[in-house]
Amino acid sequence: MAGTGPRRVTFRLRRFEPGTDREPRWEEHRVEVSPGMTVLDGLWKVKELHAPSLAWRSSCRMGICGSCGMLINGRPRLACNTQVAELGGDVVTVAALPNFGTVKDLVPDLGSMFETHRDLMPYLLRDDPAEQDDPTREYRQTPGELERYLQFSYCIKCGCCMAACPTVATDPHYAGPMPLGQAQRYNSDSRDGGFRRRRETLSGGGGPWRCHFAGECSQVCPKGVDPAKAIQLMKRDLVVDLLRLRRRRPPAPVADEPHGTPREGIAAPPPRTATAEG
Amino acid sequence: MESRARPNRLGVLGWVGGGRWGFERYLYTLHRLTGLGLVAYFVMHIFVTSARALGPESWEQAMDVVSGPLFAVGEYLVFAAFAFHAVNGIRLALIELGFAVGRPIEPVYPYATSVGRQRRLARAALMVAAVIALWGGLDFFVLA
Numbered sequence: 066m067a068g069t070g071p072r073r074v075t076f077r078l079r080r081f082e083p084g085t086d087r088e089p090r091w092e093e094h095r096v097e098v099s100p101g102m103t104v105l106d107g108l109w110k111v112k113e114l115h116a117p118s119l120a121w122r123s124s125c126r127m128g129i130c131g132s133c134g135m136l137i138n139g140r141p142r143l144a145c146n147t148q149v150a151e152l153g154g155d156v157v158t159v160a161a162l163p164n165f166g167t168v169k170d171l172v173p174d175l176g177s178m179f180e181t182h183r184d185l186m187p188y189l190l191r192d193d194p195a196e197q198d199d200p201t202r203e204y205r206q207t208p209g210e211l212e213r214y215l216q217f218s219y220c221i222k223c224g225c226c227m228a229a230c231p232t233v234a235t236d237p238h239y240a241g242p243m244p245l246g247q248a249q250r251y252n253s254d255s256r257d258g259g260f261r262r263r264r265e266t267l268s269g270g271g272g273p274w275r276c277h278f279a280g281e282c283s284q285v286c287p288k289g290v291d292p293a294k295a296i297q298l299m300k301r302d303l304v305v306d307l308l309r310l311r312r313r314r315p316p317a318p319v320a321d322e323p324h325g326t327p328r329e330g331i332a333a334p335p336p337r338t339a340t341a342e343g
Numbered sequence: 344m345e346s347r348a349r350p351n352r353l354g355v356l357g358w359v360g361g362g363r364w365g366f367e368r369y370l371y372t373l374h375r376l377t378g379l380g381l382v383a384y385f386v387m388h389i390f391v392t393s394a395r396a397l398g399p400e401s402w403e404q405a406m407d408v409v410s411g412p413l414f415a416v417g418e419y420l421v422f423a424a425f426a427f428h429a430v431n432g433i434r435l436a437l438i439e440l441g442f443a444v445g446r447p448i449e450p451v452y453p454y455a456t457s458v459g460r461q462r463r464l465a466r467a468a469l470m471v472a473a474v475i476a477l478w479g480g481l482d483f484f485v486l487a
């Protein structure tokens with residue numbers, strides 16, 4: 066049989082250098098693909114052989130850090146989690162995630178997303194700061210209570226959902242699926258008491274009611290977080306709260322002191338981080 | 344130049360740019376377009392019927408303008424838009440109250456999403472809207 070040689074594909078890349086380029090330009094490079102090669106591996110090859118100044122963001126190479134979200138063949142995906150073979154065809158088109166500014170080439174400016182995320186207080190809000198700063202025991206939580214938010218806690222903040230959402234595409238005031246999904250993650254945590262504060266933060270507009278369940282965020286999420294579900298559950302909680310039907314429960318207290326069998330393994334609490342006072 | 348001030352936002356293209364992922368994006372787009380269409384019709388309707396306040400001649404004139412076959416088709420499109428918007432709106436309201444999207448689950452690959460879970464509801468809503476639109480078509484064009 067005539068040798069077909071190794072398979073080659075064309076990487077079609079959107080290049081953009083702020084301050085130098087007025088508009089983005091497209092560049093093509095052919096590289097050899099090997100079995101199991103990911104789009105991220107392909108980018109490294111392009112950088113090594115053809116375009117040393119090509120910029121993108123990546124770190125873990127295993128779908129954990131959330132750095133490498135890109136628009137790959139028209140769909141927001143993680144470059145490290147997408148094999149060239151699964152895309153089919155001979156051209157792999159890669160651009161920075163849309164609906165964000167571009168820092169350079171394939172690097173989106175996720176700053177605005179993280180600002181909104183921070184505004185929605187993605188951490189446990191409670192009124193026992195002493196216990197939070199210096200925990201004596203764990204907060205009590207049943208497996209059932211854990212399941213109410215566990216799915217949403219798998220979010221790696223890659224921004225793929227924001228790039229896919231048609232509301233984010235036209236509405237600069239919409240908070241977007243990632244920050245809202247994470248607000249709901251904490252709202253539905255039995256250890257949290259911040260529902261009202263987050264509701265007030267969202268009441269200025271830009272909140273969940275701008276979402277009309279196009280569902281694209283959940284379709285593209287590489288971690289199965291389903292932010293569209295989180296947002297609909299947030300809306301339900303808001304309606305139930307408005308009707309004064311929401312069960313008011315204080316955040317879960319610390320677990321009871323164990324009795325009977327003494328705890329083994331931890332003789333003393335770990336040393337505190339050194340402070341300025343020493 | 345792209346910057347935070349002028350980001351790489353997809354704009355209205357983002358409303359139609361999907362589709363390889365799920366047809367709910369098209370329902371989303373259609374819901375917006377039919378909503379805008381209904382608002383435009385509403386404004387026109389108020390404008391036309393307000394001719395009555397100017398006396399019977401103005402009213403007759405206005406009725407002459409809107410009685411052509413083109414307007415009959417236009418009115419039918421408004422009715423079809425209403426059928427879709429109303430039924431899809433009920434689907435959205437149910438979903439926004441947490442129905443049909445399911446509870447949080449352990450994400451195990453291949454991931455099941457709330458979008459897939461409500462798909463039967465979406466199909467049913469489309470069918471009901473189609474039946475209402477067809478029935479309206481009969482009423483507009485055949486039985487009228």
Ligand code: SF4
Nearest residue numbers: 220221223224226286
């Ligand atoms: S919800 Fe999914 S797509 Fe969105 S940021 Fe989190 S992991 Fe990424």
Ligand code: SF4
Nearest residue numbers: 230276278279280282
């Ligand atoms: S479900 Fe809501 S947040 Fe998700 S893509 Fe659609 S409009 Fe955006």
Ligand code: FES
Nearest residue numbers: 124126131133145
């Ligand atoms: S490099 Fe970390 S998620 Fe892709």
